Amino acid sequence: YRWPSPQYDALETFLYEGQRGDGSNLASLVHPCRKRTGTMASIAAEWLRFAFHDMATHNVDDGSGGMDGSLVYELGRSENFGLGFNQTLTDFETFPNKYVSRADIFALGAVFAVATCGGPIVPYRGGRVDAWTAGISGTPEPQNTLDTHKEMFRKQGFSSTEMIALTACGHTIGGVRDADFPMLVSASTTPGQPHIVDFDSTTQFDNKIATEYLAGNTQNVLVNTPNTTMASDLRVFMSDGNQTMRSLSDPNTFMSQCQSLLERMFNTVPHGVSLTDEITLIPAKVWGVQLTVEKDQLVFKANLRLTQPTDSKLNMNRTVTMFWCDKYGDSANCRGSTKSAPSAKVVQDDPNGSPIIARMGIYFVHYNFVVPIQGSESISKFWFEVDEHNGTSTTVHNNEGDNYPVAQDQIIFVPTMSTALFRSNGSYTKTYTNRNGEAFTKVYNLTVAVRQGSNPSRVYASAFDNAIHDFPYALNTTMDFSRNSSISSIGGYDFYSGSLEDIGFQTTLDLHVDVDGTTYSEDFVPTSFLDNTPYIEPSTVNNDAHPVSSSRVTSALSAPFVAGSTLIGLLLMSVPLHLV
Numbered sequence: 129y130r131w132p133s134p135q136y137d138a139l140e141t142f143l144y145e146g147q148r149g150d151g152s153n154l155a156s157l158v159h160p161c162r163k164r165t166g167t168m169a170s171i172a173a174e175w176l177r178f179a180f181h182d183m184a185t186h187n188v189d190d191g192s193g194g195m196d197g198s199l200v201y202e203l204g205r206s207e208n209f210g211l212g213f214n215q216t217l218t219d220f221e222t223f224p225n226k227y228v229s230r231a232d233i234f235a236l237g238a239v240f241a242v243a244t245c246g247g248p249i250v251p252y253r254g255g256r257v258d259a260w261t262a263g264i265s266g267t268p269e270p271q272n273t274l275d276t277h278k279e280m281f282r283k284q285g286f287s288s289t290e291m292i293a294l295t296a297c298g299h300t301i302g303g304v305r306d307a308d309f310p311m312l313v314s315a316s317t318t319p320g321q322p323h324i325v326d327f328d329s330t331t332q333f334d335n336k337i338a339t340e341y342l343a344g345n346t347q348n349v350l351v352n353t354p355n356t357t358m359a360s361d362l363r364v365f366m367s368d369g370n371q372t373m374r375s376l377s378d379p380n381t382f383m384s385q386c387q388s389l390l391e392r393m394f395n396t397v398p399h400g401v402s403l404t405d406e407i408t409l410i411p412a413k414v415w416g417v418q419l420t421v422e423k424d425q426l427v428f429k430a431n432l433r434l435t436q437p438t439d440s441k442l443n444m445n446r447t448v449t450m451f452w453c454d455k456y457g458d459s460a461n462c463r464g465s466t467k468s469a470p471s472a473k474v475v476q477d478d479p480n481g482s483p484i485i486a487r488m489g490i491y492f493v494h495y496n497f498v499v500p501i502q503g504s505e506s507i508s509k510f511w512f513e514v515d516e517h518n519g520t521s522t523t524v525h526n527n528e529g530d531n532y533p534v535a536q537d538q539i540i541f542v543p544t545m546s547t548a549l550f551r552s553n554g555s556y557t558k559t560y561t562n563r564n565g566e567a568f569t570k571v572y573n574l575t576v577a578v579r580q581g582s583n584p585s586r587v588y589a590s591a592f593d594n595a596i597h598d599f600p601y602a603l604n605t606t607m608d609f610s611r612n613s614s615i616s617s618i619g620g621y622d623f624y625s626g627s628l629e630d631i632g633f634q635t636t637l638d639l640h641v642d643v644d645g646t647t648y649s650e651d652f653v654p655t656s657f658l659d660n661t662p663y664i665e666p667s668t669v670n671n672d673a674h675p676v677s678s679s680r681v682t683s684a685l686s687a688p689f690v691a692g693s694t695l696i697g698l699l700l701m702s703v704p705l706h707l708v
């Protein structure tokens with residue numbers, strides 16, 4: 129892993145922080161093993177079933193289908209019937225983006241669902257590619273014969289034995305609803321709340337589904353119904369003489385079997401789609417890096433995310449210092465001097481931000497940096513030093529020795545001079561699902577800044593949004609900016625403005641400027657915070673006259689750094705909890 133890797137970074141933030149870059153949390157919808165307000169259904173069960181039904185259209189024979197998000201166009205089918213699907217779709221709708229597909233979100237939701245209810249942590253990869261039309265049908269229904277089920281699972285890529293185990297892994301959470309299967313479950317007596325008969329006696333992801341079945345005291349209505357046509361779990365579970373179910377009565381076997389089968393289920397994708405590496409924790413993560421203008425000043429913003437064990441106290445004496453090199457002038461690339469500044473703010477995350485880190489026993493501490501930058505000097509690269517002030521040596525985070533590069537400074541986004549207004553479109557009816565909804569148009573007025581003197585031939589952006597209600601299509605468009613001379617130049621930058629309309633939730637921009645035949649680009653710029661960006665006062669900059677070459681900091685650990693000691697006491701500590 130080397131920074132920046134925007135796809136890996138975005139997937140990692142989702143998996144370990146449970147949320148989008150703007151702090152909107154997906155994991156907290158399901159964690160800790162929550163029931164849905166109103167229906168009191170297990171949200172985890174709804175999410176896991178959703179992933180199964182999205183995957184179930186895979187066909188090993190021709191490599192089509194799989195986890196491709198096509199389920200959203202298949203909800204009208206009887207095999208995908210139920211309010212739980214529609215509510216799950218609403219849960220997921222706002223989260224996909226350019227680097228995290230809708231199907232990646234479905235798989236991620238299922239990983240959260242299993243982990244938060246006490247199941248295994250299923251290794252997670254991204255890179256699924258979304259379909260924009262319905263796939264083939266093929267999701268098992270209880271009235272199908274055993275042979276039909278075996279053939280359906282074979283097509284999905286699972287053997288008859290794996291069919292038994294995978295169904296047990298799915299049916300350890302959730303249950304059957306009266307409205308969906310009135311022949312199996314008696315009508316609810318509580319208005320507005322379905323009658324759900326759980327598959328086993330716990331809401332946890334455990335092997336009670338197997339042990340209660342073997343003991344003959346299961347409450348699973350797909351086993352002990354007098355309507356034998358509908359007793360699909362009974363037919364499936366006993367199809368190998370109960371051999372697989374007996375093996376699953378060992379809790380460790382159950383967990384490891386479910387972990388590997390669910391991993392395969394989540395990674396079942398159409399032929400030709402290649403998934404990313406497994407997303408593992410980035411111990412010291414750089415995020416939110418931005419050169420911009422705030423309060424009439426050119427500033428550079430960056431954040432360093434460190435991990436903290438939940439069972440230990442955060443060291444309040446710790447200082448985290450950002451160092452950087454100028455891009456232009458006498459000190460370009462730290463030839464003459466190196467600049468540094470302490471963090472402007474420290475934010476401790478909720479230890480329950482994601483069920484994955486909750487289980488790992490860690491949470492995140494973010495060191496936010498905001499520093500003023502002279503346009504004539506700019507910034508070429510940066511790195512961090514962490515000093516615990518407890519006698520241990522200083523830790524350097526420098527991107528495996530390369531330092532963190534600031535790729536370009538020709539075009540920068542200025543969120544604080546940009547706005548988004550919501551315009552309601554009234555109500556409308558979908559054609560391909562049974563849902564009704566309100567639609568809106570988000571009208572953006574966006575401002576970017578371009579380095580003075582570059583005389584650009586074109587200033588523009590590619591706008592992308594695939595988080596659109598009901599996923600009818602993705603916004604994928606180009607917009608142009610024109611010189612906005614009503615804003616006077618700041619820090620060596622001229623301002624350009626443009627407008628854009630979107631009906632989705634997650635517009636991101638790739639900014640471009642064409643200068644002398646070269647295109648400079650800033651990739652994947654979020655628009656979630658604009659003129660409402662929380663302001664952080666920039667830190668005071670230290671100019672270290674002692675030349676520090678970048679090779680000075682290539683090791684992971686280095687001796688205490690001279691400038692560090694002058695910074696203690698300057699550190700502004702404020703510790704609000706990130707609300708979920």
Ligand code: HEM
Pocket residue numbers: 169170172173174176177180209210212268269270277294295297298299301302303304305306308309360364
């Ligand atoms: C022969 C195969 C299968 C059949 C016939 C089947 C059938 C069913 C049925 C009838 C329900 C009740 C749905 C409702 O009342 O709305 C259900 C629920 C569920 N199924 Fe399956 N299923 C099968 C395999 C699987 C697999 C492989 C998984 C995942 C690995 C899975 C996960 C779930 C979950 C989590 C629920 C509970 C949903 C909730 O409570 O909202 N099922 N299944």
